[in-house]
Amino acid sequence: MTHDHDLVLRPTEAQISAALNPPPGRNGGDLVVETLAALGSTTVFGLPGQHALGMFDALRRSDLRYIGLRVENNAGFAADAYGRITGEAAPLLLSTGPGALTSLAALQEAAAASAPVLAISSQIPTAGLGGGRHGYLHELPDQSASFRGVVKSVHTVRTQSQIPSAIEAAWKSALTAPHGPVWVEIPQDVLLAETPVPVVTGGDAFPEELPPRPELTAVAADLLSRAERPAIIAGGGVVRADAAGKLRQLAEVVQAPVVTTPGGKGAFPWTHPLSLQSWIEDRHTTDFLEDADVLLVVGSGLGELSSNYHTFKPRGRVIQIEADLGKLESNYPALGIHADARLALQALLETVSPREDAQAQDRVREVLARVSERIAAQELTLEQDLLASVRRALPATSPSFWDMTILAYWAWSAFDAKGSNLFHSAQGAGGLGYGFPAALGAAVADPSHPVLAVSGDGGALYSIAELATARQYDLNVTWLIVDDGGYGILREYMTDAFGQATATELSRPDYVALAESFGVPGVRTTPETLADDLAKALAAPGPSVVVLPAVLRMFAATHL
Numbered sequence: 120m121t122h123d124h125d126l127v128l129r130p131t132e133a134q135i136s137a138a139l140n141p142p143p144g145r146n147g148g149d150l151v152v153e154t155l156a157a158l159g160s161t162t163v164f165g166l167p168g169q170h171a172l173g174m175f176d177a178l179r180r181s182d183l184r185y186i187g188l189r190v191e192n193n194a195g196f197a198a199d200a201y202g203r204i205t206g207e208a209a210p211l212l213l214s215t216g217p218g219a220l221t222s223l224a225a226l227q228e229a230a231a232a233s234a235p236v237l238a239i240s241s242q243i244p245t246a247g248l249g250g251g252r253h254g255y256l257h258e259l260p261d262q263s264a265s266f267r268g269v270v271k272s273v274h275t276v277r278t279q280s281q282i283p284s285a286i287e288a289a290w291k292s293a294l295t296a297p298h299g300p301v302w303v304e305i306p307q308d309v310l311l312a313e314t315p316v317p318v319v320t321g322g323d324a325f326p327e328e329l330p331p332r333p334e335l336t337a338v339a340a341d342l343l344s345r346a347e348r349p350a351i352i353a354g355g356g357v358v359r360a361d362a363a364g365k366l367r368q369l370a371e372v373v374q375a376p377v378v379t380t381p382g383g384k385g386a387f388p389w390t391h392p393l394s395l396q397s398w399i400e401d402r403h404t405t406d407f408l409e410d411a412d413v414l415l416v417v418g419s420g421l422g423e424l425s426s427n428y429h430t431f432k433p434r435g436r437v438i439q440i441e442a443d444l445g446k447l448e449s450n451y452p453a454l455g456i457h458a459d460a461r462l463a464l465q466a467l468l469e470t471v472s473p474r475e476d477a478q479a480q481d482r483v484r485e486v487l488a489r490v491s492e493r494i495a496a497q498e499l500t501l502e503q504d505l506l507a508s509v510r511r512a513l514p515a516t517s518p519s520f521w522d523m524t525i526l527a528y529w530a531w532s533a534f535d536a537k538g539s540n541l542f543h544s545a546q547g548a549g550g551l552g553y554g555f556p557a558a559l560g561a562a563v564a565d566p567s568h569p570v571l572a573v574s575g576d577g578g579a580l581y582s583i584a585e586l587a588t589a590r591q592y593d594l595n596v597t598w599l600i601v602d603d604g605g606y607g608i609l610r611e612y613m614t615d616a617f618g619q620a621t622a623t624e625l626s627r628p629d630y631v632a633l634a635e636s637f638g639v640p641g642v643r644t645t646p647e648t649l650a651d652d653l654a655k656a657l658a659a660p661g662p663s664v665v666v667l668p669a670v671l672r673m674f675a676a677t678h679l
Contacts, residue, residue, distance in 0.1 A: 130321075138317035145318075147310040148177030150282040151239060153319035155210050156181060157283075158290050162563060164198040166191050168214020170241035170257060173310030175212065186563050186592060188556060189584035191218050195225025195236065196553050196582075197560030199300075200520060202235040203543055204564040206361070208293040208301075213240040215307070216257025219265075224550045226269050229300040231547025232382065233359055233443070235293040236300035238270070239286070244308045245277065263304050271299035279309055283319050294326035296442035296459040298359055329442055331458035336466040339415070339438045339454055344472035346413035348435075349375040352399070354425065355382030356418015356442055362461035363387065363539040366417065369468055374476035375415065376483045378404055380425040381546045383418065385536035392480040396487065398532050400427055402677035403489040407482070411435045416453070418460040420446030424531070424546060428678035440464070494674055502529055502671050505646060509573070509599070510535060512653035517568045518543065518561050522554030524575030525607050525671040532674075552581025555598050559585060562594040569595050569657040576602040576627060586637035589662035597656040597663045600630050603670045611673060634664035641666065 130138070151174050155163065162184045167175045178185050188194040191213055198209035213219050219240045229236045242248070242262060243255040250260040259265065263273045272292040274285040282305065289301040343349055357366050363386045370377050370393050377387040378395035387394055398404045405427045408414060412435040419425050420441060429450070437453035440463040447455035456463055494503070506529055513519060515537045521527035521544040536542035543561075545553035558572035574582075579600045589596055601607075605624040613620040634641035641664040644652040649667060656663040 134320040138320070141318050145314050146173050146177065147279045147282060147305065147312055147314055148173035148175070149180060150279060150314060150316055150319060151286065151305070151310070152177045152181040152183055154283045154286040154322060156183060157319050157322040158287065158324045159207065160210055162186060162201065163210040163212055164188065164194045164201070164560065165212030166194055166214070166218060168218040168241065170243065170307040171212060171214040171218070171310070173307070174239070174241070186588070188559070188588050190582070191221035192225045192552065193556035193582050193585050195222040195229065195238070196556040197563070198236045199225060199229040199232070199234040200543065200557035200560035201564045202229070202298070203232070203540065204518065204561050206235070208235045208237040208290050209560070211236055211238040213238060214257070215241045215243055215262065216259055218257075219262060223265065223269060224548070226266070226300045228545055228548040228550055228553060230269055230271065232355065233298045234300065235298040237286075237289055237293050237303070238300060239303045239305065241310060242304045242306040245306045246308075248306065263302065266302045269300070270302045272301045274301065274303045276303065276305040276309060279312065279314050279316050282309075282316075283322070287322050290322075290324060291326045296329040296360070297356070328462065329457070329459040331440070331456050331463040331466050333466065335454065335456045336463060337470060339456065340467050340470035340472075342413045342436055342438060342454070343373045343375070343415065343467070344474060346373070346474070348411050349373055349413045349415065350408055350411035351375045351377040352380065352408065352414065352416045352419055352421070352425065353377055353383040353386040354380045354417065354419025356440070356460040357383055357386040358418075358539050360418065360459050360461035361539070362464050365461060365464040365468060367391070369464055369471065372468065372471060372473050374474055374479045376407070376479060378408065380419050381531035381544065384531070384534070384542040385539040389535040389537070393483055395483055397534075398487075398490045399425055400532055400677065401490050401493065402427070403486050403493065405431050405677070407486050409434055413438065416440065417464065418442070421450045426450060428676075430678045497674055499672060499674055501646060501669070502526070503533070505649060505667075505669070505671070506530060506533055508646070508650035509571070509653065511650045512657060513571050514568065514657065517541070517570060517657070519571040519573065520544070520554045520557040520561060522572075522574040522578035523549055523551050523608075524573065524578055524601060525611075525673055526573055526575075526601050528608065528673060530573075551578040554578060555582045555596070556585050558596045558598070559589055559594050562596045563592070566595055569597060571657065572596055572598045574598065574600050575607055576600060576604065576630070577606040577625060579630070580625070583633065586634060586639050586662070586664075590638045593661050595660060595662070597653065597665060599653060599665050599667065601671065602627060602630060602666055602668045607671060608673065630664060630666045639664055643668070
């Protein structure tokens with residue numbers, strides 16, 4: 120009897136020939152790039168460094184496209200966006216010590232947002248490993264320990280024969296739900312030494328699926344079928360699983376209003392009669408969700424933002440579908456279903472009974488009207504007009520990437536993403552500098568649409584060097600910089616809390632002149648001309664910068 124696990128794929132004649140007759144001059148770095156190509160990679164991001172030169176030298180012998188950024192953290196943000204847009208594991212090549220550590224904030228964002236980034240770092244020579252303090256350049260007692268609390272998995276390589284298997288295991292880890300960043304570490308001498316290992320010609324690039332347990336989806340379907348006031352919270356897991364279509368089907372079958380989290384924007388149509396949009400930080404929405412007798416939470420851990428800063432207290436039965444096991448019931452007791460959102464929603468669709476609810480759409484309109492009245496009473500027309508101008512200028516099929524800035528906080532609640540996987544921000548980990556380098560990664564992933572980046576002047580200064588990258592690769596990214604002369608949201612927080620702000624004011628460069636010094640066209644705009652200036656910049660090929668001097672305010676919080 121032959122069992123499935125006894126089957127071995129036979130190599131092709133071409134693979135046998137390549138193995139028996141490897142080209143001369145190959146090293147450990149070639150094993151890295153050969154494995155990436157065999158797994159399906161076409162593009163890598165990164166920054167060279169002394170210990171990593173074996174990998175970078177091997178790139179010129181490969182067909183992989185290399186996109187080099189100016190700061191490792193920005194290279195990480197670009198890889199993060201590439202992974203979000205393509206759904207592929209985005210390779211990020213880094214050097215040892217300072218080069219590796221500089222990527223940590225980007226990897227934290229990728230982990231929080233479940234973006235598949237495959238970071239491959241060099242390490243000091245094998246002779247220096249073990250924490251013996253030999254004084255090698257870039258030496259750390261235990262480099263991988265700095266990443267274990269950040270990435271999804273760590274894979275350490277110590278010999279050349281380990282390289283293909285380690286990278287393949289990391290690839291699968293990055294792409295198994297929940298997606299996330301992974302870390303591979305290879306010593307300098309292993310990368311540089313000539314290799315007897317045959318050319319890598321094959322790889323199993325298929326991650327494991329995460330289906331739901333059928334007894335759990337049966338209970339969930341029964342609860343939804345019998346609910347009187349069901350509601351749905353859709354998080355980023357719906358977007359990452361490409362499950363927006365199945366979410367819409369389920370909402371319509373059970374007549375459940377849907378609100379999307381900041382990470383789940385675009386997972387449900389903005390103007391759908393059952394859409395509560397993204398006003399999850401509003402007390403009217405919170406009250407509505409608390410009143411649901413059955414609340415389905417899909418692809419969200421109901422963290423700080425998604426729970427209106429932990430003021431949300433559901434009174435009904437909660438069903439939580441979540442691919443990240445650690446997030447199941449981490450904030451609220453629930454019927455926890457550990458599964459990929461797409462597979463779980465499909466299982467519910469196959470078992471749920473349709474329900475009629477003539478009042479569901481009326482309740483949605485009532486909530487949205489109350490939210491609108493609350494915002495209108497605060498006289499925040501400038502902020503609302505700016506967001507509307509951005510929406511008018513941005514093509515409906517174009518993705519946008521938002522830094523941690525006041526206009527982005529508005530966008531989390533009030534911006535129509537127009538589709539799934541088109542709106543991305545740094546709200547996962549909340550670090551500055553995400554918007555522009557991430558937009559560059561998205562433009563590399565799909566050059567057929569212009570990409571928008573939105574930053575404040577504080578966040579812009581984190582990634583201003585990447586104007587050189589945008590120009591070097593002629594990437595189709597328009598960067599909107601809202602310049603208020605400081606860290607605007609921190610200024611507002613401190614003024615509210617202490618009566619005055621400290622350490623929030625910044626000396627402001629001339630961003631238009633700065634962009635032009637990189638060979639990137641720049642324009643200074645006004646609130647009145649923003650829509651036209653932004654539309655022109657987005658329509659022109661290549662990179663551009665639009666600078667808007669403006670001081671914005673946030674809408675009043677409802678969780679205090």
